[in-house]
Every structure is written in structure tokens, then in C-alpha cells.
Amino acid sequence: MPALADIIPRVRVRYLPVLIVMTGLSACALFRAPPSQPAPASTGTAPAGSAQPAQPPPPTPSPLTPVPPAQPPAPTPSKQFHLGAASSALVTQAHQQADSGDVGQAAATLERAVLIEPDNPLVWIELGRVRLAENNPAQADAMGRKALALATGDASAQSSAWRLIADALRARGDDGGAADAERRAASLATR
Amino acid sequence: MLSVGAAILAAVLYALYLDHLVVKQFEGRRWTLPAQVYAAPLELYAGLPMTLSDLEHELQRLHYRRTEGADRPGTYRLAGEHLEVALRPARFADEARPAERLTIATAAKGGIESLQVGSGHEVPVLRLEPLLIGSIFPIHGEDRIVLSPEEVPPLLPLALKAVEDRKFDTHHGVDPSAMLRAAWVNMRARQIEQGGSTLTQQLVRSYFLSSRQTLSRKLREALMAMALDAHFTKADLMNAYINEIFLGQDGDRAIHGFGLASQFYFGKPLSELDLAEVSLLVAIVRGPSYYDPRRHPERALARRNLVLRQMAEQGVINTADATAAAHRPLGVSTRPSGAYYPAYLDFVRRTLRRDYHDQDLTEAGLRVYTSLDPSAQDEAERALEHELARLDRQRKRGADALEGAVVVTAPQSGDVIAIVGGRNVGYDGFDRALDAHRSMGSLVKPFIYLTALESGRYNAATVVQDAPVDVKLAGGGHWTPENFTHQVYGPVPVVRALAESLNLATVGVGLDLGLPKVAATLQRFGLPQPPAQVPAMLLGAVDVTPIEAAQLFNGLANGGFRNPLRAVRTVISADGKPLKAFPLEVTQVASPEVTYQLDRMLVLVMDHGTGRSGRALLPPDLVVAGKSGTSSDFRDSWFAGFSGNHLTVVWVGYDDNQPTGFTGSAGALPVWAHIMAGLGTSSWNAPMPESLAEVHIEYPTGLRATAACATDIVAVAVPGDAAIPPRPGCGLPEATATQSAGVFERAQQWLRSIAH
Numbered sequence: 002m003p004a005l006a007d008i009i010p011r012v013r014v015r016y017l018p019v020l021i022v023m024t025g026l027s028a029c030a031l032f033r034a035p036p037s038q039p040a041p042a043s044t045g046t047a048p049a050g051s052a053q054p055a056q057p058p059p060p061t062p063s064p065l066t067p068v069p070p071a072q073p074p075a076p077t078p079s080k081q082f083h084l085g086a087a088s089s090a091l092v093t094q095a096h097q098q099a100d101s102g103d104v105g106q107a108a109a110t111l112e113r114a115v116l117i118e119p120d121n122p123l124v125w126i127e128l129g130r131v132r133l134a135e136n137n138p139a140q141a142d143a144m145g146r147k148a149l150a151l152a153t154g155d156a157s158a159q160s161s162a163w164r165l166i167a168d169a170l171r172a173r174g175d176d177g178g179a180a181d182a183e184r185r186a187a188s189l190a191t192r
Numbered sequence: 193m194l195s196v197g198a199a200i201l202a203a204v205l206y207a208l209y210l211d212h213l214v215v216k217q218f219e220g221r222r223w224t225l226p227a228q229v230y231a232a233p234l235e236l237y238a239g240l241p242m243t244l245s246d247l248e249h250e251l252q253r254l255h256y257r258r259t260e261g262a263d264r265p266g267t268y269r270l271a272g273e274h275l276e277v278a279l280r281p282a283r284f285a286d287e288a289r290p291a292e293r294l295t296i297a298t299a300a301k302g303g304i305e306s307l308q309v310g311s312g313h314e315v316p317v318l319r320l321e322p323l324l325i326g327s328i329f330p331i332h333g334e335d336r337i338v339l340s341p342e343e344v345p346p347l348l349p350l351a352l353k354a355v356e357d358r359k360f361d362t363h364h365g366v367d368p369s370a371m372l373r374a375a376w377v378n379m380r381a382r383q384i385e386q387g388g389s390t391l392t393q394q395l396v397r398s399y400f401l402s403s404r405q406t407l408s409r410k411l412r413e414a415l416m417a418m419a420l421d422a423h424f425t426k427a428d429l430m431n432a433y434i435n436e437i438f439l440g441q442d443g444d445r446a447i448h449g450f451g452l453a454s455q456f457y458f459g460k461p462l463s464e465l466d467l468a469e470v471s472l473l474v475a476i477v478r479g480p481s482y483y484d485p486r487r488h489p490e491r492a493l494a495r496r497n498l499v500l501r502q503m504a505e506q507g508v509i510n511t512a513d514a515t516a517a518a519h520r521p522l523g524v525s526t527r528p529s530g531a532y533y534p535a536y537l538d539f540v541r542r543t544l545r546r547d548y549h550d551q552d553l554t555e556a557g558l559r560v561y562t563s564l565d566p567s568a569q570d571e572a573e574r575a576l577e578h579e580l581a582r583l584d585r586q587r588k589r590g591a592d593a594l595e596g597a598v599v600v601t602a603p604q605s606g607d608v609i610a611i612v613g614g615r616n617v618g619y620d621g622f623d624r625a626l627d628a629h630r631s632m633g634s635l636v637k638p639f640i641y642l643t644a645l646e647s648g649r650y651n652a653a654t655v656v657q658d659a660p661v662d663v664k665l666a667g668g669g670h671w672t673p674e675n676f677t678h679q680v681y682g683p684v685p686v687v688r689a690l691a692e693s694l695n696l697a698t699v700g701v702g703l704d705l706g707l708p709k710v711a712a713t714l715q716r717f718g719l720p721q722p723p724a725q726v727p728a729m730l731l732g733a734v735d736v737t738p739i740e741a742a743q744l745f746n747g748l749a750n751g752g753f754r755n756p757l758r759a760v761r762t763v764i765s766a767d768g769k770p771l772k773a774f775p776l777e778v779t780q781v782a783s784p785e786v787t788y789q790l791d792r793m794l795v796l797v798m799d800h801g802t803g804r805s806g807r808a809l810l811p812p813d814l815v816v817a818g819k820s821g822t823s824s825d826f827r828d829s830w831f832a833g834f835s836g837n838h839l840t841v842v843w844v845g846y847d848d849n850q851p852t853g854f855t856g857s858a859g860a861l862p863v864w865a866h867i868m869a870g871l872g873t874s875s876w877n878a879p880m881p882e883s884l885a886e887v888h889i890e891y892p893t894g895l896r897a898t899a900a901c902a903t904d905i906v907a908v909a910v911p912g913d914a915a916i917p918p919r920p921g922c923g924l925p926e927a928t929a930t931q932s933a934g935v936f937e938r939a940q941q942w943l944r945s946i947a948h
Contacts, residue, residue, distance in 0.1 A: 087237030087317035105770065109286045109762070112605075112776050117235055117317070119604035119837065128776070143753070143778045150751050150784035153879035 080154045082123050088114040092127050104134050122148035122158045129165045133172060142169035160189035210412070211419045217399055218420060218432065225338055225557035225766065226329040229540055230322035231564040232609070232761075233284060236296065236307055237317040243302040247275055253566055254323055255460035255525075265291045266464040273298050273305075280461070282321030285561040285762035285770070294318065323566055324455065326537050328544070328553040329445060337451035338435050338557075341427060345463055347508075348450060349430050351474045354506045355499050357391040360430075365392045365421030366414045392417040395433050439473065440480045447480075457485065459525045467509065468517040471499045472524075485524045493522060535597075535613030536564050538623045539739070539759045547772055548763075557766030562759050563607035565600075568838075568871055572598040572610045575866035580615045580844070582862075587853060594852065596844040596863065597624035599742040600871070603839045605776050606746060606755025611739070622847070625738045630843060631823035633732035634693045634802075634856065635741055635830050636714070638748060638790060638819050640702045640730060641690050643713045645786045647705060652687040652793055652908035653887065653894040653916045658697035663727045671727050673699055676822070676855070685894025687793050687908050691801025693820060695731055702730035716781040718743040718754055732823060741832055742841040748794070749817075749834035751878055752787035753778040785881045785911070791817050792909040794833070795876065800891060800906060802857045803833065806865035815875035816868060820856030827851055829859030835873040840864055885912045895919035 084092060091114040099107040111128040118124050129144030145166035152158035163186035171179040234250055236242075242250075248258075251268055256277065262269035268277040275296040282289045295312075297305040307315050329335035353360045359367050367390050374388025389397070396416045420429065440447035440456055447456045453473055454462040465473070475495040476483050485492035497518045504514035540562055544553055552558065580594050587594065593615065600610040613623035622628075644650035658681035663671040675681070675695050689697035702710055707725040714723060714734070723734040736744070739757065747754045755778055763772040794817035797803045802820040810816065818833020829844040829852055844859040845852055852859060880886065890897040891904040894916070899905050901922035910916065918924035 085237070085239060087235070087239075090316035105773070106286055108775060109773070112761075113235065113317075115776060116602070116605055116607070117237065119602070140775075140777055143780055146780050147751075147753055147778050150753075150881070151879065153882060 079156070082121055082152065082155050082158050084114075084121065084123050085118055088118045088121065088124055091117075092124070095127065095131065099131060099134060104131060107131050108135065120151055122152035122155070122162060125151065126158070126161050126165050129169070133165070133168060136172075138169040138172035142166055142173070145169060156189045160186045163189065207415060207419075210416050211423075213400070214396070214416050214419045215423050218424065225555060226327040226335055227544075227553045227556070227558035227560050227763075228327045228337070229325050229537060229560045229562060231325050231562060231566050232607070233282075233319040233322040235317060235319055236304060238304055238306055240304045241302060242298075242304060244270070244273070244275060244298050247296060247298070247304075250320065250567070251275075251277065254320060255458070255464075257460075257464075264464070266460060273300060280321055282319075283559070283764075283768070284319060284322065285559075285764055288768070322561065325533055325562070325564055325566070328537070328541055328560075334446045334448050335452060336435060336447075336449040337455065338449065339431075339451040339462060341431050343461075343463060344431070344434055344450070345465065345470065347467065347470050348434065348462070348474070350508045351470060351499065351503055352391060352430075352433070352477075354503045354508045355474055356394070356477065357389075358506070360391055361426060363390060363421075365417035365419070366390055389413075390417060391433050392420055392429055395429065395436060396420060398436050398438060437477060438480055439476050440484065457524050466517070466520075467500075467513060468496070468520040469523060471503070471517065472496045472522060475499045485522050486526075489522055489524075496522070533564065533569055533611070534621075535611040535623045535625050536562070536569065536608075536759065538613065539608065539611055539626060542626070543758075543760045543774075544763070558771070559764040559766075560760060561762045561764070563602070563605075563609055563761060564759070565602075565609035568600050569610040569612075571870040572600055572612050572840075572867050575863050575870060576612050576842070577615050579863040579866060583844070583854065583859060594844060594859075595624060595847050596842065596860075597628060597738045598843075598863070598867065599625050599738050599841045600867065601742055601746055601749075601757060601839045602837060603746050603749035603755075603834055604837070606750075606757050606778075607761075608739075608742070608757050608759045609838075611759075624843065624847075627737060628843065628845075628847075629735040629737055630828045630845060630849075631732055632734050632736045632741060633821035633823035633828055633830055634695075635736075635744075635819055635821035635832055636710075636730070636732040636734060637690055637693060637698050638794060639713045639717065639744070640698055640705070640710050641686060641793065642748075642782060642786060642790045643705050643709050644686070644701050645789050646713075646782070647709075650686055650701070651910040651914050651916075652685065652789060653889045653896075653910060653914070654686050655683045655894050656686055656689055656697045656701055658682055658684050658689065658694050659700065661696055661699045661703075663703070665727075673728075673731055684892070685889065687796055687889075687894070687906065688800075688891055690793050690819075691797045693802050699727065699730045703727070713782075714744065716754075717747040718756075718781075732821060738841050738843045741830065741843070742839060745819075745832045745834065745841060746839055747781055748787060748791060749839040749876075750778070751784050751791075752780060752782035754781045755779075785883055788878060788881055788884060789909045789911075791876070791878060792907075794819060796906055796908070798833070802855075803831075803861065805857055806831075806861045809862065809865035810869050813875070814868075814873070815877065816873075817876055818864070820861060822855040822857075825851045826853050826855065829854045830856045831860035831864040833864060833868070834876060835868060835871075836876045836878075838868065838871050838873045840867050840871075842867070880909055883912050884909045885914075887914075887916055889916065890919055893919065896924055897922050898924070 091110050095107040095110040098110060108128065108131045111124065111131055114124045115128055125144045125148035129141045129148065132144060133141040145162050148162040148165070149159060152162055163182045167179045167182035167186060170182060255266070257267050259267040259269060262276045262278050265278050265280040268275060277294040277296065279292050279294050281291045292309050295308040299305045307318050309315055309318070327335050357367065359370070370390070371388040393413050396413050400416065435449040435451065438446060438448055439450065439453035442456065447453055450462055450473055453476070454460065454465055457473070458465060458469055472485060472492065475492060476485070478495065482488065483492045483495050500514040500518050503509045504511045540560060544560065576596050576598050580596050584594055595614055597614065598610065598612040599608065601608050611625045613625045614621070658675070660680060661673055665671055673695050676693065680696060681694055684694065684697055707727070707729060710730065711723050711725055719736070720740065723729050726733065743757050746757060755776070758774045760774050762770060765771050795815060797819055798807060798816055803818050814835065816833055816835045818831060821830030821832070822828065827845055827849055830842065832841045842860040842864045844854065844863065886907050887896060887910050888898065888905050888907050889895060890902045891906045895918060896916045897905055897919040902919055918926065
């Protein structure tokens, strides 16, 4: 099996993130203050994540709009995911349910959070943690990877995702892969 | 003497037999409850972009009534930018909630600002109760919602006694004086006009007997009624009557009991009915077909007012109230409620049949919580109906009507939020969304190009040859496909070959990759059967149902992660215990890098290619991705595409597989675009993986270019180390890899890692 770390190409450290040295512990991400940014403008009744990072949407390519050449590519803007107030409350509730031994209820509560903020890697990491507690490391691993794909640009969230993947791999008996994932988590945490 | 003794013995045995039958049936019958199926509850939270009128619409869907005070559960009132709601008690899959008062504050520019319950306690998130969307009733078609005596408004038993059985509290199952009176009336009229049956006799008839009124049946009915009366209390019998009696017909679904009848006619719980509404239900008892308030409103109104008069005469209500109620309109909802979504329920039923016996579903009182989003379902039904009517007018193929099917999912969770099985949405027949196996046509192309990107030998700017193809077949024939336009386009970049759905270029790429590779990709994304590995597979000679097409595209919409599509989230037993959950699951089936590159090309389908004509129907700033599909001879018209939070698949065609004359862009695309526009969906904006770069290329040639030196420029995502030659005269540096590491090797390693 190839090194799992190779699945996601190594992040180039060309620009140091402007902000904060993150503590890098996954749980810390959950209890940050709610974002000051309101939900992105969106019409209709579709749930909109209330914690979108301040990043422009991908450009709608149009032949009519003059576009500047894009090589070399701009560095990925650094950003930081937060849980919205609704997800944050549900995550807190899920923790209480899990602490009192009701992992199934905790999972159901976290699924509500995923449905409210499907683009937020932090809710996927939480759900992955519960899957691990439910003794389902395969899903924990998959949710870690789902979170990783969403966490582009947020080293702290990426680190938490790798840590979940590491724990999931260890639970599946893949100690080599787990150590590798652990290394990635650590290197991202110090960025 | 002996024969008399034998006759008496036979009579006694018969009476004992009837007695036994009555008791057994009556006790057993109370437990047969069809499973009730609920839509997904609407989650409310601060920041949710819903306006006051959106919210009001959702409350009305749940049959909340706007009143002055909003003091009874099931009512609300508007106060400036606030909405005050008296919530009904609700049962969710994971908890029960008592009735409570909710205040929703909205911002002037739209969007929920805060939620408060009780007297000012702020909550971050709260669910409205889930809409009851139907039940799983047995083949003989009885459907009901069973109510306990506490859930029945006290007025109803009083009204029933006043109108149907004045001596109910004192008789022993039969009321001889009422029977004599009825016989007298019937004799004078020379036909049967009055039943004279007690409520108990009506109950017996509904339980055990047909309604044919012969003398022997009457006798048997009377004996059984007396037996019932001897064994059970009046309160038990009244409650059984209220839950048992037939009150209407909806297709092959028989509406039994006042609980369901209240939902069926008024769309709200029995406890919320007013005097006029209760009286109408009591009126219907006498002849649900004859007094059907939807088909015969005048008859129903006259009988309702008669019921009101009788109640006033007997002092159950006062005359002033009776007169006021008699002036009210019938107030029946136009569409039978439990709004009834047959195609969706069909999917729910099939999911449950894997785990449950029919009898569990129709008798055990299960509660089934689904992913259905009623507003998305309404949108999908409306768009399909409306657009098919328009297309029919264009096509003018005599009496034959075009058919269609729609599946809408929330791609990140795999929740199926809407299913339309045909244009006649109320008809519980052939469910095209689940059962129409049709050629997927060009819907296969994204999976060919995804396979190409995975091979590491192609990217969006790679130039491929759109040139004549001649494949020798095993049987000795030749396969010589053509482009839709019958033209040959020569060298074209991959992005254009996909956006314009060029057949020859795609077949060239597919043959280069090999059929097994493409077939494997389709199976990884969820195609249930391995496709026949013939060259025509590359042009979509693969039969899929609309729901299978949705499963395949869901993986593209979800960044390369496959979720098993789910309609059922949880099943709860009658006493509230969770029986079965279908948890949210994801499995990675393609790398985020490869999926992102492909999805960016699918965005260009909408802006540059076969999806272009749908653009005008969509909000201009909405980013969506999609692909059209047309099978040979225009037999099937497909469109599959997604935004940030919705995936919609539309199929249009004839049931008899005749050509429609419509391409995917002409037939299915307008349906798709109307649905997406109506969903109020948000833009596709997956984050670009860090190893990729956005590059601007000239659309016809695939050469790197800028707006300063070329006119037809598109942005594509390619691996950071992709070397793309510049267009001469643009002053761009020669192709250089911007990243030294081999992204392709990694992608291939990754593929191997998931292959084992």
C-alpha cells in the first residue's frame, strides 16, 4: 500500500499563513466563537452554511470577461473554518449525548449539523470521531478524507482531519499509515 | 323434540362462535397500524436565508392557520418582522417535543435573525415538525391514523351520538325503537332510506360484514353488536368507531377513521378542527362517496348543516353557534393531504422491504423518517408537468404524451429529497424514476474523461483528435459512429470535446483508455451491473434508471465521494424505540483533484457547451455544472447536473421507446433548469485542491492565452505541473511545469490504493 500521505500532495510552504499559530488540537476548533461574518447571500430556503470562509467563489468562467493570466498560480489563500451557531449548538449537544454513552443519538445530532453545513470540514471531523466511537473506522477514515478535501487552505482543519485519519487507520491496524498521517497532522499544526 | 334441542344447540353454538369471533377480531384489530411516513423536518436557525413569506409558506404546508392571537397549537400570527408560532407537539426520530411557543425574528432584508421559545429563551436551532407524507397500507387498501381517546375532541363523540345513535349510552348494542322507526320510514318510501343502526352495529358491519342490507345479515349484525356491547365499555367502542369507520376513498387507498379523515380533508390534526369542520366529517359518515365534499360540495354542505341543526336541537351546541358554523364554507383542502408522493413512497417502501416483512410495515405502527423535502418535490413536479406540456405542443405526436422522471438529491449526504415518477404525479403507477431502464447516452462521457484524467495522460487542455472512427466488431461488422452534427472537428481540447459532447473525440479517448477502465469507473461510482463492454458503451449504450444516473452523478457532485442514495433515515417503533437507521456514509471513489478538474469542465458545459440554452433560465451568477445526454435516434433526453447543494437528474422520453425528436438540451435541460432555478440553490464552489492550478486557455485550440491576445478564453483547472503550450503572439513564457512533483504518479498510486 502506498504511503497514504501521498494521496494529498504535500502543501508548499511558500507563503506562511498570516495569522495565528494554531494549537492544532482537533477539539479546539469546535468551541471557537461564532463567526462575525453572516451567512453568504443565497436565495431560497436551501440551508446555507453560516461559517463560510472569507474566500471568493470560483470564478464563473466567461469568454467575455477579460481574465488575467493565472500562471504561476496564486498561493492558496489561507482561511479558517468556524462552526456556525446552529452547528456549534448541535456539536455541543452531540458531545453531551456521547459522554452519557448514547453514541447513536450523538451521530443523529451530528448528521443534522452536516445537513446544515455540508461544506464545513469541522462537522465532518466531528461525525468521523463519532463513527470511530461507534467502532466504524472505515467511515471515520472516509469522513476524515471528506473533511480534508473541504479544508483546503485551513491548515488547522487539515491537521484535525489528518489526526482523525490517523486514529482511524490505527483502529484498522494500519500503524504505518497512521504514523504517516500523524506526521502530516503535526506538520500542519505548526504552520 | 330432539330436533328442537339440536336447533337450540346449533343456535347457541352459533352465538358462541359469533361471540368468540367478535372478541378476537375486536382485540386484534386495534393493532393493525400502517407505518406512517414523514418528510424531513425543516431546520430553522439564525442566518437561514428565509423571508417571512417563505416561512409562512412552510407553516401553511404544515397547515398552521394564521389567527389574531396564535394561542392554540397549529396557529401563528405576524407581528411586524416577527412571526409568533404556537408549535404543535412533535415527534422526531430522536426526540419528542411538547407544544411550545416560538418567536422567529427576521431581518428586514430577509433571513432569520433569531429564534426564541417560551417567554424569550433564545435557541440557536429548532426544527418544525415533519410533514406526514403518507403511510404504507396493505393491499386491501385501508389507511388510518389511530387516535387515543385523549386526542379526540370531546365534541366529536357528542356529535356522533346526536346524529347517528341517540341512545348509544344506554342501549345494549341495538336500538329496537330506532330500527322500527327506520323500518317505518323505509316502508313508506318503498326503499331503504334509513339504517337505524347503532354505532355499534356500524362498527360490526365495518369490521366483519359487507354493507349489503339483507335480513339475515341484519340479524347476524345485531347479534354481534350485542356481543360487543357485552364485552367492552362504551368508551372503548366509541374510540374503536372513531378509528375504524370508512370516511373516503383516494385511488386505491381507503380513508378510515377520523384521524386520517381530518388530514385527508383538512390537512390538520383532528384536535384543531372547529365546529363546522367536525360537523362535515360527521356528515360524511352517512355516505363518503355520496357526500364527498370535493366532488359534491352542495350535498356535503346541506348535510353538514343538517348535522349542525340536529346537534343544536339536542342541546349539544347552542343555536347561535350552529347558525354561525352553518355560514362557514366547507374549508376542504384542494389536494388530498398527506399530499401523497407515490414515487417517493415507492422508493421508501422498496428500501424498507429489504429489512421488513410487508406485515410489519402495514400493521406494526412504525414511524418512518425520510429525506423528502416537500418544497423541492413540489418544484420538481411543477417543472416537469409544465415543461412536458410545452414540449408536447412542440412535438404534436397525436395523443401520445411525453413522459418524464426527476430525481433530486442533496449530494453531500446522499439524501434523495425529491422523486417524480411521471407527469401524472398523483398516479400510483409505473414509476419511471426507479423502473425505466433507458440508455444513458452522453451522460457516460464525464466518466470517460474522469478515467482519462486519472490516467495522467490527459488534462482539460490536452488536444485530442475528433476524427472518423472505424472499429471492427467481433461479429465481423464495423462500428462507425458519428458526431451529432455529422461533422468532424479535427484537433480539439478535452474541455471542448466534453462541453460540446463530441462523439468521435470521446470514442477516441475511450478506446485509448480501454473499455475495462471506463467500465470500472462507472462501477466505482455506483453502477449496479457491470456494463457490456462493447465500443458503443463509450456513447452511452448502458441502460440506467434515473435514480441510478443520480447515484453516478452524485459522486461527481460530492467531490469524488460516493454516498449510497437514501430516502429513509430512521425507522422508529410504535413505542418510540429506534429500530433501524440508515446513517450518512461516504466512500471515496475518485481523488478530489481529478474530480475537481472534471467538475470545472462540467461548469463549462453550462457556459459554453450543450447546457448553454439552460443558462437563461438560471440566475446569472449561479455556478452550476452539468451534462446533457441523448441516446440514439433521440429516444432518451437526459440532463444531469448540480450546484453546491443540489443534484438533479431529468429524463424525458416516450414509454414505448419511440424517438422524441429532442436532444438532452432541448427536452430535459429546460425541465432541469426550471427546477434548479426554483430550488433557490447555491453555487457550486468546491475548493480547488492545492496541487491544481487555474489556467486560461483558448477554447477552440486549448493553447494558453490571455484576453489581450485571444477572444474565446476559458478557465480550466489542471495539475500544477501540466505543461500547456502558449498561443503564439500572446507573449506568454514557454510551457514549464510549475511544480516538480509528479501529481500523476500520486493519482495512480491513489487509484491502486483504493483498488485493493
